[in-house]
Amino acid sequence: MxxxxxxxxxxxxxxxxxxxxxxxxxxxxxxxxxxxxxxxxxxxxxxxxxxxxxxxxxxxxxxxxxxxxxxxxxxxxxxxxxxxxxxxxxxxxxxxxxxxxxxxxxxxxxxxxxxxxxxxxxxxxxxxxxxxxxxxxxxxxxxxxxxxxxxxxxxxxxxxxxxxxxxxxxxxxxxxxxxxxxxxxxxxxxxxxxxxxxxxxxxxxxxxxxxxxxxxxxxxxxxxxxxxxxxxxxxxxxxxxxxxxxxxGNTTGIAKATHPALKTAAIIDDANSKITLPMNEGTNLTALAPRFTLAQGAAISPASGTPRDFTRPVTYEVTGSNGAKRTWTVEALVMKSPVLPGLNADPNIVRFGDTYYIYPTTDGFPGWSGTQFKAYSSKDLVHWKDHGVILDLGPDIDWADSRAWAPTMTAKNGKYYFYYSADTNIGVAVSDRPTGPFKDPLGKPLIPRGALTGQMIDPAVFTDDDGKSYLYWGNGRAYVVPLNDDMVTFDASKVTDITPSGYNEGTFVIKRNGTYYLMWSENDTRDENYRVAYATGSSPTGPWTKRGVILEKDLSLGIKGPGHHSVVQVPNTDDWYIAYHRFAIPGGDGTHRETTVDRMEFDSGGLIKKVVPTLSGIDPVTSSSTTAVKQDLSGALVACPGRSRR
Known part of the structure; x- marks a missing residue:
């Protein structure tokens, strides 16, 4: 992060x-x-x-x-x-x-x-x-x-x-x-x-x-x-x-496209002569009449403000004052992202029982100086409820009061364990509920600043099929260590450096069909080239084989810096979803980011397909009435017969 x-x-x-x-x-x-x-x-x-x-x-x-x-x-x-x-x-x-x-x-x-x-x-x-x-x-x-x-x-x-x-x-x-x-x-x-x-x-x-x-x-x-x-x-x-x-001198350019139902400013891709109109939910795309701002003396055909059917992309021709002509393609789409209101980054998405939760970094502060963590819940991955602040560094933590970053959550032993970055240390807090309140069981960092090379930030927890939990973290270097059964201590002699090439931060691990997938973010979070790459391995600690980049920017949609992700699986299916942040649209940067969710799929060989970042997001994920999924709080998911559908 x-x-x-x-x-x-x-x-x-x-x-x-x-x-x-x-x-x-x-x-x-x-x-x-x-x-x-x-x-x-x-x-x-x-x-x-x-x-x-x-x-x-x-x-x-x-x-x-x-x-x-x-x-x-x-x-x-x-x-x-x-x-x-x-x-x-x-x-x-x-x-x-x-x-x-x-x-x-x-x-x-x-x-x-x-x-x-x-x-x-x-x-x-x-x-x-x-x-x-x-x-x-x-x-x-x-x-x-x-x-x-x-x-x-x-x-x-x-x-x-x-x-x-x-x-x-x-x-x-x-x-x-x-x-x-x-x-x-x-x-x-x-x-x-x-x-x-x-x-x-x-x-x-x-x-x-x-x-x-x-x-x-x-x-x-x-x-x-x-x-x-x-x-x-x-x-x-x-x-x-x-x-x-x-x-x-760009006489055939389009400076601006406007419409009352735009959710955010139109995205103008001058190099490819393309405009994307992100519309509010409920907008009728069959008769949109956008207006365009041109250079003085230029003309556009059809005329600005002409109603047209935008269920498919349409074209316009701009003629400059010097006689030059250019054809523009204009596409309208219903923008359903971000999924969380306001500025949020580094989302950790997890499922407990029949409910999905996102735990993000509260963003928008100079130098990432926020102090509070919030929780959001959803039954369908689309509509999210704000549960407010679940941990506030100042009153709730004695040893840190700034830079609350990149949390992760897991459940075990009848408790919920919240791992987080605080002033470039990693802490842990415990609660009886996934929405808190959380308490500090240690009174000190779980991993203090300076313990190892790199920054001690960006924790993530993976629990294997045998119930063993592993803690991952790092910036600059990537580390993993098995957690003790109490989930708040570990044997420091078992810390392993697993840094892959290109690694910066934001480690996350899943398991599918016996294969372990180590994922991370590359480049600086302030860089529009911030992105997600991954490797595969045969155990939670590797060795790892790097496979490539699975999520990166799409400037034709104004999507910059997508990364610091997490992944969740819909029970009883092979449906996977990736939560990640991007620069807020419009005008965002490395401290003004927003959280969204898109699909993540695998090919027939078990490799992760390139994720398609979207503005439209996903359809609600619902479960059939015969599906009963529960979290046994030992770290394993138990599913009864039935399948979920999107």
């Missing part, structure tokens, strides 16, 4: 227009030079950077805010912009550029050199000396984000993606901020949004900023920018989505 450590990252022809590419799918392509010189409303500064010599970055906005090119001025002319050598080239922008601005747009074409060292800024406006001061505004390409700060990096409010801005190709970058909303665009298409921005550009230095640069960070230890920049603009307002499309 968490990284082992955190570092501070600092980071045009008409035919090319239709090939403008979105960060959402990771495909790169040329960005067309901006074709929107007529958008002058609010223009505060405009460096075309189309000169062939000299040390002046001429301001074409008419405000006389010329910049000074320091170091080697790599002028190219012919639309290739200014080359920054990564050693001494940067542009000093005049003082007080953001004075009086409650809203802002910063826009540019950028080509990052393949050898760009990190961390770096594309630009930085503010007043700092090596991170000390009263704030700044910046954009970096690695990972691609824009941040605004009132002091040093610890005060940054970021509008961020979890991927790097592609290198060695022209990309158009725009950041807009107004009110409490910051939006980051690539090639005219929104790729990140932060709706909790409280710092305004004009508040930095109370309007006085004397460290304003293009190609240079406000941190002396950061690297200078290496690559090319052209058409650098600053507006004293937030450009509208259609204007951003036009400035980017």
């Amino acid at each position: 968490k990284p082992q450590g955190r570092r501070r990252f600092r980071q045009s022809a008409p035919a090319a227009v239709a090939a403008a590419v979105s960060l959402l799918v990771g495909v790169v392509g040329p960005a067309a030079p901006a074709q929107a010189a007529e958008i002058t409303d609010g223009l505060a500064l405009w460096y075309k950077l189309d000169a062939t010599s000299g040390t002046v970055a001429v301001d074409a906005s008419g405000h006389g805010r010329n910049g000074t090119v320091n170091g080697t001025a790599g002028w190219s002319g012919a639309g290739e912009g200014l080359t920054f050598n990564g050693s001494d080239t940067y542009i000093k922008v005049p003082d007080n550029i953001m004075s009086g601005m409650n809203s802002i747009t910063v826009s540019m074409d950028v080509q990052i050199d393949a050898t760009q060292a990190t961390p770096y800024f594309l630009y930085g406006f503010g007043n700092t000396s090596n991170g000390a001061g009263n704030g700044y505004l910046f954009t970096t390409g690695n990972s691609f984000r824009t941040g605004i700060a009132s002091g040093n990096y610890s005060t940054e409010q970021n509008t961020r993606t979890s991927a790097a801005l592609p290198r060695s190709v022209w990309k158009h970058v725009t950041y807009t901020q107004t009110g409490t909303t910051g939006v980051l665009y690539q090639d005219g298409v929104e790729v990140a949004r932060n709706m909790s921005v409280t710092i305004t550009p004009g508040s930095i230095g109370s309007g006085t900023t004397t460290a304003n640069s293009i190609g240079k960070s406000l941190y002396t230890g950061d690297k200078l920018f290496k690559g090319k920049i052209r058409d650098f603009r600053v507006y004293n307002r937030a450009l509208a989505p259609g204007e951003v499309l036009e400035v980017s």
